[in-house]
Amino acid sequence: MTGSLADALANLPPGLILILGALVLPLLRGRAQAALTLVLPLASFAHLSLFGEGTTATLEVLGVSLTPVRVDRLSLVFGIVFHIAACLSALYALHVRDATQHVSAMVYVGSAVGAVFAGDLVTLFVYWELTAISSVFLIWASRSERATRAGLRYLVIQVGSGVLLLAGVVLHYRATGSVAFTRLIGEDGSLATAGPGVLLILAAFGIKCAFPLLHNWLQDAYPKATVTGTVFLSAFTTKLAVYTLVRGFPGTDALIWIGVVMTLFPIFFAVIENDLRKVLAYSLNNQLGFMVVGVGVGTELALNGAVAHAFVHIIYKGLLFMSMGAVLYRTGTSKASELGGLYRSMPLTAVCCVVGAMSISAFPLFSGFVAKSLTLSAVAHEHLVWVWLGLLAASAGVMEHSGIKIPFFSFFGHDSGIRCKEAPAHMLLAMGIAAVLCVAIGCYPAPLYALLPFEVDYQPYADLGHCLTQLQLLLFAALAFGVLMRTRLYPPEVPSVNLDSDWVYRRGLPRLGGAVGGVAAKLRFALTGVAGRWLSVALRTVHHLHGPRGLLARTWATGGIAFWAILCLFGYLLLAFTR
Amino acid sequence: MSEHEKRGWLDEPRNVDRLFWGLAIVCALLVVVELVFGRHAEFSWEGWPGFYGAFGFAVFVAVVLIGKRLRRFLRREEDYYDR
Numbered sequence: 234m235t236g237s238l239a240d241a242l243a244n245l246p247p248g249l250i251l252i253l254g255a256l257v258l259p260l261l262r263g264r265a266q267a268a269l270t271l272v273l274p275l276a277s278f279a280h281l282s283l284f285g286e287g288t289t290a291t292l293e294v295l296g297v298s299l300t301p302v303r304v305d306r307l308s309l310v311f312g313i314v315f316h317i318a319a320c321l322s323a324l325y326a327l328h329v330r331d332a333t334q335h336v337s338a339m340v341y342v343g344s345a346v347g348a349v350f351a352g353d354l355v356t357l358f359v360y361w362e363l364t365a366i367s368s369v370f371l372i373w374a375s376r377s378e379r380a381t382r383a384g385l386r387y388l389v390i391q392v393g394s395g396v397l398l399l400a401g402v403v404l405h406y407r408a409t410g411s412v413a414f415t416r417l418i419g420e421d422g423s424l425a426t427a428g429p430g431v432l433l434i435l436a437a438f439g440i441k442c443a444f445p446l447l448h449n450w451l452q453d454a455y456p457k458a459t460v461t462g463t464v465f466l467s468a469f470t471t472k473l474a475v476y477t478l479v480r481g482f483p484g485t486d487a488l489i490w491i492g493v494v495m496t497l498f499p500i501f502f503a504v505i506e507n508d509l510r511k512v513l514a515y516s517l518n519n520q521l522g523f524m525v526v527g528v529g530v531g532t533e534l535a536l537n538g539a540v541a542h543a544f545v546h547i548i549y550k551g552l553l554f555m556s557m558g559a560v561l562y563r564t565g566t567s568k569a570s571e572l573g574g575l576y577r578s579m580p581l582t583a584v585c586c587v588v589g590a591m592s593i594s595a596f597p598l599f600s601g602f603v604a605k606s607l608t609l610s611a612v613a614h615e616h617l618v619w620v621w622l623g624l625l626a627a628s629a630g631v632m633e634h635s636g637i638k639i640p641f642f643s644f645f646g647h648d649s650g651i652r653c654k655e656a657p658a659h660m661l662l663a664m665g666i667a668a669v670l671c672v673a674i675g676c677y678p679a680p681l682y683a684l685l686p687f688e689v690d691y692q693p694y695a696d697l698g699h700c701l702t703q704l705q706l707l708l709f710a711a712l713a714f715g716v717l718m719r720t721r722l723y724p725p726e727v728p729s730v731n732l733d734s735d736w737v738y739r740r741g742l743p744r745l746g747g748a749v750g751g752v753a754a755k756l757r758f759a760l761t762g763v764a765g766r767w768l769s770v771a772l773r774t775v776h777h778l779h780g781p782r783g784l785l786a787r788t789w790a791t792g793g794i795a796f797w798a799i800l801c802l803f804g805y806l807l808l809a810f811t812r
Numbered sequence: 813m814s815e816h817e818k819r820g821w822l823d824e825p826r827n828v829d830r831l832f833w834g835l836a837i838v839c840a841l842l843v844v845v846e847l848v849f850g851r852h853a854e855f856s857w858e859g860w861p862g863f864y865g866a867f868g869f870a871v872f873v874a875v876v877l878i879g880k881r882l883r884r885f886l887r888r889e890e891d892y893y894d895r
Contacts, residue, residue, distance in 0.1 A: 378894075504880070505879050629867070630875050
């Protein structure tokens with residue numbers, strides 16, 4: 234009996250426990266429901282340990298060979314960190330009494346886990362769309378007009394990405410006869426020689442990875458999700474996209490510059506953004522840029538850097554979203570203009586937030602440092618000077634928005650006068666575990682390095698000069714903040730919304746549509762006016778001539794006809810003489 | 813803030829000043845340490861003493877001031893998209 238159960242479990246693809254478990258959740262109520270939401274990721278994590286490296290399951294459908302499960306080093310490391318994030322997020326969401334959120338979160342996590350273990354593009358597509366459809370309920374669960382609309386935009390874009398993926402897979406299958414999800418880009422790493430199917434697949438991955446100009450669904454939707462929903466969302470969708478890029482597009486030259494742009498442009502938006510959860514969304518975009526650069530460089534060191542960055546990023550970004558979520562939960566706002574001085578009321582949340590901020594800024598001994606160093610040294614090894622400078626500038630930018638702005642304007646700065654309770658115990662526990670992980674990985678990176686897809690021959694603390702330069706970069710940046718505050722040059726936080734590329738489809742296109750419609754209507758009016766006038770003149774003439782009593786409609790007397798006939802003949806006679 | 817509330821260490825403007833000057837001293841010390849012990853450099857110009865400090869400071873100021881300028885073009889009322 235136990236043998237057959239173990240067999241059945243071993244045959245169940247990773248992640249499916251979460252999806253099937255989510256179907257049971259609505260049968261439970263209250264605490265039991267929330268508790269099962271915590272048990273499911275733990276059970277799924279235990280289930281994952283049954284799978285050894287190299288496990289695959291294949292299946293023949295309609296003559297196409299599918300690989301629903303493939304376990305290798307790359308998928309395992311993402312599978313592990315997805316489960317860590319799922320456990321922490323579920324613990325953080327223990328107070329939620331809303332079946333919609335619990336069910337959608339579990340299906341979402343399960344499909345993201347399933348996607349990283351998908352060995353073929355068709356299975357990937359199924360999970361890809363499932364992550365989109367399940368996660369939108371975490372946004373809609375805010376149950377506000379804004380969230381509903383943002384959720385719809387999010388859904389259209391995410392499902393659109395899936396449609397592009399499917400189209401790409403079909404074209405790729407026709408070109409190569411295979412749907413296996415392996416390296417898709419050619420050995421030269423050039424997009425110019427890639428087939429149309431591969432380009433479509435890259436576009437699909439690019440949307441989910443929030444490439445520049447395709448990014449704005451992220452900043453639009455994530456801050457409008459529920460307190461706990463944003464924590465879930467921050468971990469999976471974009472990092473699933475990073476995984477697919479590492480798998481399908483390592484060493485694609487174009488990704489280097491796409492990544493650099495991604496690290497740089499969000500930092501300007503983050504400076505002027507008032508909603509701190511939206512600042513974190515911009516910061517998330519900037520962090521993805523580092524990973525995309527790593528994928529673009531494509532050496533073993535760089536790919537290790539991208540994967541390690543994704544791993545630690547999921548934890549510290551989750552921690553930052555948790556701390557801002559706790560602030561939102563207790564005070565009802567996450568706007569910098571309304572917050573400040575909360576360290577008095579929420580000291581433990583403040584400490585956790587600062588740990589997250591120092592991790593994302595990559596202070597030595599914090600997790601961001603041991604991951605980002607891999608990517609930066611890989612870029613330096615390839616002598617990509619401008620890329621390296623761009624990433625260094627972006628690192629100082631991270632210090633601005635995530636290192637200083639997030640903790641300063643919520644917990645320190647001017648006292649907003651808000652006095653509230655400290656975050657609930659389960660939230661503190663989730664944040665505490667995440668904070669401990671950030672410091673533990675930062676101080677002792679060996680276990681993380683052991684998980685990476687390629688062997689790591691890198692000692693982040695062997696070169697103390699590197700720690701020194703990193704400290705210089707970050708502390709001088711902090712000093713610059715002090716100088717700007719004291720000289721009052723730092724822009725004040727004001728209630729506002731800043732235009733970004735979402736303006737194009739939220740205002741630009743509707744306006745363009747309205748304008749085109751208006752012109753068309755005017756044109757139609759003008760045309761019908763002119764044509765109408767001509768038509769009425771023509772009709773009046775016809776009516777005049779042929780209507781009742783019209784000149785040509787009268788009945789004429791026989792004598793009159795004879796007279797006109799003789800007149801005509803006489804005319805002919807005259808013409809004949811004149812010739 | 814209620815009158816009975818204990819004033820925190822950070823509520824004293826004097827302490828905030830101390831924090832700022834403390835940070836400035838730490839920054840200066842970092843440059844001194846670099847000068848004394850030296851370090852390995854990837855690119856020649858990157859080996860200049862204080863390069864990272866100057867770069868971090870300059871980028872931070874530039875990002876904030878450019879962001880401030882951008883606000884002129886990008887800032888709208890909070891209900892811009894609701895109208």
